[in-house]
Amino acid sequence: MQTERTKLDGVVVLTPRRFGDDRGWFCETWSAPRMAEAGLDLDFVQDNHSFSAEAGTLRGLHYQAPPHAQDKLVRCSRGAIFDVVVDARVGSPSYGEWFGVELTAENGKQLYVTKGFLHGFVTCAPDSEVQYKVTDIYAPECDGSVRWDSVGIDWGLAGAPVLSDKDAAAPSFADWQSPFTWEAGA
Numbered sequence: 664m665q666t667e668r669t670k671l672d673g674v675v676v677l678t679p680r681r682f683g684d685d686r687g688w689f690c691e692t693w694s695a696p697r698m699a700e701a702g703l704d705l706d707f708v709q710d711n712h713s714f715s716a717e718a719g720t721l722r723g724l725h726y727q728a729p730p731h732a733q734d735k736l737v738r739c740s741r742g743a744i745f746d747v748v749v750d751a752r753v754g755s756p757s758y759g760e761w762f763g764v765e766l767t768a769e770n771g772k773q774l775y776v777t778k779g780f781l782h783g784f785v786t787c788a789p790d791s792e793v794q795y796k797v798t799d800i801y802a803p804e805c806d807g808s809v810r811w812d813s814v815g816i817d818w819g820l821a822g823a824p825v826l827s828d829k830d831a832a833a834p835s836f837a838d839w840q841s842p843f844t845w846e847a848g849a
């Protein structure tokens with residue numbers, strides 16, 4: 664498995680190996696020992712799977728606040744997405760900075776993001792499916808959103824995105840009080 668550190672600590676791009684043959688290919692999309700070898704020794708407790716019919720569907724920027732903050736391992740199993748994370752850890756040297764990467768069914772790339780980040784994606788193709796593992800259960804009382812267009816992210820959108828009512832009504836990053844704090848070396 665290839666691992667690429669990013670400009671943000673706690674955010675890693677992973678590319679598991681694909682074994683191709685005349686039929687197609689096989690890939691271990693997640694392996695605890697492989698992740699531990701990459702320094703990502705995590706206890707995932709839930710798998711999520713979302714389908715978005717239209718290209719330009721934007722889900723985010725989301726988080727779960729402590730005590731149910733989540734680490735996430737995200738991949739695109741059909742179509743393509745531009746996956747984005749924003750450092751929301753108060754006190755972090757990169758607070759408010761964002762990182763994005765194209766995850767597609769074709770490139771097989773995955774994004775790991777630790778607790779304390781906002782997460783969102785925009786679909787780059789119709790009928791795109793995203794599957795991701797999280798390290799805490801769904802806790803609606805801790806679930807929150809920040810406006811997708813309040814962090815200066817270049818989503819590569821040609822027009823207005825398809826949004827949920829919740830995301831359309833989210834506060835801006837500047838008006839939002841992050842529940843996350845940065846712990847040096849954590």
Ligand SMILES: Cc1cn([C@H]2C[C@H](O)[C@@H](COP(=O)(O)OP(=O)(O)O[C@H]3O[C@H](C)C(=O)[C@H](O)[C@H]3O)O2)c(=O)[nH]c1=O
Nearest residue numbers: 711713722723725726735782783784800801802827829
């Ligand atoms: C996240 C979640 C949602 N739900 C239910 C709640 C709603 O009735 C329905 C849709 O939820 P929501 O509109 O929050 O789904 P997304 O907009 O895809 O949100 C997700 O997308 C961004 C990119 C994320 O990183 C988060 O995991 C998550 O916030 O699924 C559950 O039952 N369990 C869950 O873990």
